[in-house]
Amino acid sequence: MKNHFLKLYIYLTLIISLFLQIIFTNNSNIILHISFLLLTLIYWLLEYPYIINITTGFFLGLTIDLFTNNILGIYSLVLSILIYFLSSNYKLIINFNIIYKMLFIICILYIIHMIIYFLNSVEFNYWNLFLQSIFNSLIWIIIYFCFKKISFMYKNFPNKRKNIL
Secondary structure (H helix, E strand, O other), X not given: OOOHHHHXXXXXXXXXXXXXXXXXXXXXXXXXXXXXXXXXXXXXXXXXXXXXXXXXXXXXXXXXXXXOOOOOOHHHHHHHHHHHHHHHOHHHHXXXXXXXXXXXXXXXXXXXXXXXXXXXXXXXXXXXXXXXXXXXXXXXXXXXXXXHHHHHHHHOHHHHHHHXX
């Protein structure tokens, strides 16, 4: 039996992070800009790569492009490429420990934000962009441990119900 509660929970967290991304995207301080959608998307891709596909990333990116001042299609393309890259290298990435995953996420976020800021003609400093990537990877660690604890409940929800009866 498929666990529909887990899929519902995953898509609900993606929608909430999408709204947080749209609300806090106009932050004037580039270092404190948190990429909520990218962080939750990376977590769910590393945890359950078979649930999220490229079309999900495309439509999430299209929604961000529509509600922010970005060129239409940049986030869609970047999220689609990110999902493809993480899905194709899933077996390699999943074997990293948490420190290597954090360093990997720093590199990914740095490249993604550099592409997005460059294509949108936003003035940025490479050092501030690197600090933003480090800050976002530290937020990802918090998201990782919180979602790991909560997703365990949703993953085993039908099994616990059968054992009670």
